[in-house]
Amino acid sequence: MAQASTSRAWLAGLARAERGRLGLAVACGLVAGVSTMAQLALLAWLVTALLVEGRELTSLVTPFAVLAGLMGLRALAQWGQEAAGLAASLRLRRRARGELLDQLARLGPVGVTGHHSASLAHRVVDQVEALDGYVARYLPQRYLALLLPLVILAVVAWLDWLAALFLLLAAPLIPLFMALVGMGAERLNEEQFNAVARLSRHFIDRVRGIATLQLFGRTAAATDEVHAAADDYRRRTLRPLRLAFLSSAVLEFFAAVSIAVVAIYVGFGLLGYISYGPADQLTLFTGLLALLLAPEFFQPLRSLAQHYHDRASALGAAEGMVALLEETPRRSGRPSAPPRAARARVELEAITVMHPERGRVLGPLDLTLAPGEMLAISGPSGAGKSTLLQLLAGFLDPDSGERRTAQGMAVAWMDQRPLLVHGSLADNLRLAAPEADERAMRRALDAAGLGQLVAGLPDGIETPVGERGAGLSGGQAQRLALARIFLSEASLVLLDEPTESLDADSEGHVLEALTALAAEGRSLVIASHRAAPLAYADRHLALRDGRLEEVADG
């Protein structure tokens, strides 16, 4: 599994950058663990001082105060462990998200078209968040689960090596059962995750079609069905769970049995029933301390088992992220040479564009675009109209040939589904010109045919636009995007089916406004399969088999 190992390496690389904070978390965890041991030792000593040596309680105030101090220290260290782990996790997640966002910017509009935008957003937002538990808790605990039991074992061995041996008897079994727990957790994670996802899909499927169910008068039956599906899922899940829970029960069992064995060994040893080994040297202090340390020996391992599913979900998330990071952009990002012809704005020379599956989609073709020119490109869907626009915009590098553009040329882009950001109408306009004042915005709205509507709104251009353009009809959204182009200074305007969702009247007006843009000296390229845009253009080229053919007007 090359994929799994690269994602593991990527995660490890991210974690290495946080080793300072993670180290601090481990150090705090060690301090907390050692102060716990010191508390227990002091407790055992106090019990001996009281019960065996018969010391007065009043003479023991200092040890009691030290105990309270140790508790404070432990609380502090515990807080420090969690805070340091959290800081590491927050920084690591921020860096991982930054890497993903950089990659998305490198891939550009062409690179992201292969993905569903919601699933990309899921990767960049939710999968990055899924790293939290792994970094903040699992990584420090992995060291603590190794170090603390060793320290405890050493102390118990020093107290009574036979008691340590009883703890150690369970120890070789621990890696085995940890693996079982891990496998259980992973299987649980995977199976549970899949089953839950399947059930959620069923639920979402029915919710999405609820209007249809209402139309057919079948909502009551569907409600029963939703309940039955969830109940059926329950019955099928419980069987694998029985096994999965068993593996962690085994770890618990060994922890409990070890405590019981140590207790009985120490008890019988203290009574003098055991003459073997160090048992006859047991005192109440050593015996009690060995007993108190036994649960602490297993505690770090139990915590690790609890965090094990954090690891599984982080590794799963990392795979998706690494797959995205490994995609290669289809453009170099190098600036292009200036055009050779004096009056040209863009030149394409002997350009070809290949598609990994479909072969050659464009070319070889040549194209020169002059300022003030309005060029229409027609062709059946799939002929490569959008690819040509993407090439002109620089979203895509040609596989051969050369694209040359004027120095400092700004581009404006508009397609069928314009971008509408959450915010006011003004916010949406300012995307194109951050410094634009209200008058300029109004003029642009007028030009796009939205002026009258916006003037009639109580909040005018400050009227909020909902999430993803909610509240705007398709035509209104299109006009807003158009207003943005009027507002921008772009000298090359690329439009992909700009009048698709407009009626014939509106379409004519939009095209007239675009003609005015061309008259300002901007160069326009319109890709469309509709008749009207083609009629308005100065020049009409048809794309056929990846090549451009001049179409005579008329």
Next chain:
Amino acid sequence: MAERRGVIATLAPWLRLLGRRRGRLAAGAGLMSLALAAALGLLALSGWFITATGLAGLALAAGAALTLDVYVPGGGIRGFAVTRTVARYLERLYNHDTILRLLADLRGRMFAVLAGLDGRSLAQRRASDWLNRLTADIDTLDSLFLRLLAPAAVALLAILALAGFLALWSPAAGLSVASVLGVAWSWLTWGQARLGLAASRRRIAELERLRGRLIEQLQGLAELETYGSLAARRRHLETIEARLYDDQRRLGHFAALGSALAGLAVGLGWLSALWLGALAWQAGALSGPLMVMMPLAVMALSEALAALPMAFTQFGATLAAAERLNALDDARRDAAPQTGTSLPDGALALSLEEVSLRYPGALSPVFDGFSLALAPGERVAVHGVSGSGKSSLAALATGQLVPDAGAVGLGGLPLADIAAQDLADRVACLTQHTELFDDSLAANLRLAAPEAETSRLWAVLATVELADWAQALPRGLDTRVGEGGRRLSGGQARRLALARLLLRGPGLVILDEPFAGLDSALAARIAERLDAWLAGRSVLYLVHERTTQACLPGVCRWQALANGAEPAFAPPPGIFQDGAKH
């Protein structure tokens, strides 16, 4: 909002839902308590046993003659060890079962709520991220019992029971443990919840905002890149992330504070039990082994308190989920009358008089004084570009939307007076978006007629020319269509939806772009057969453009869906040449 409604009022409907399974919940909490009691017993009895044997060993060495029963405590220790493991295992299994039962209850309840929403509320909620949040909210509430209620209840019970047990020997120790851990318990539940309330309530919304902005950015990457706004957008995303992480840091620190305090409280609890126990021992009120047992039993309580801070710091998220789901409940329309006037038989008239309709947040209304009359048996085609309100018109005629003003009538009756089932039976609508369910072909067809025999299903499939295709499938009518009908082509899905409609016997048929995605020869053949089925029914066609190629059989009349609110589109002349005039 919880401030307005109060925490209890917000959670009340969900607590009532939990209450329906109170037997199971009590048993689950009981198993949790048993596991905790066994852990407590194991440590306490072991401590007692070792001290007793240690003291007895010293006495024996000093030459005293005494006997100590080692078998009963030894058996007790083994018993506790086994009980703890078994109880924990059963508890996890049993409670998981309960959680899944609750999930079924919750999903069923929410589905019933959603089924009662009208078209306007549903239209806002089609997006898949909304649906994902809905399921996430349900899952959050699902864990209400296992994460919050049960651990808190078991911890409180354990504190009180242990304090009572200690008070049997040393009332002072019992009282001190009860007060130290009681205060700690209140802080770890109520205090932590208050501390994290605002931040944890914001957390989901901030995450969603980040996701929403990112989707926006990805969908508009071409425009943002060409306008050079990517860097500004990136800063915007980073601001949201920073806000999100400030909240997370705050919540993490609160939770860490809670865990540290839980550890400290248990520590102080056992320290006070040791001090007071020692006093009682010196006063001769209890034996040495019992004195040792007391702090050890308190120590074991840390297991019960450890999970509380983390869970309760996030309480705001649970509350926010409950609020969102409650809001859905509130949006439920007044239930359509179950009994009402019956519609006349045969073709139905449809009338819309001066209807106005505006979606919340929309710049302009969909309809502003729109009227339409359809006589019984008439076939009218309404045309308009996308967004001009064709789907809204269909929703008004089927009662899924209620107009803001004006009247909708069916068969001469006001739509609001017609019984819901009658309306569903007598009006058939082919919606613009083909909605198929992730089920078999047969099940998708039987949605229209649950009792339909197989031969009828084959007959309607033949009408839309899908019968041969379906017959060739290895599983025939049992073939699953996939999520949203994804395993079918667009044209097949459309035809299946049309076939589904043919199983009904409506008096009014609404067909929204009935032949979208079909080639014209096929559309013409299906239209011919459809014509026969449409005889004796009123028909409302909804199409994009007025054209003769639409194959709509027997159109009597065309009507344009002029969007009244959309302004006439005329840029002032010369605006680009001389902007100063404006």
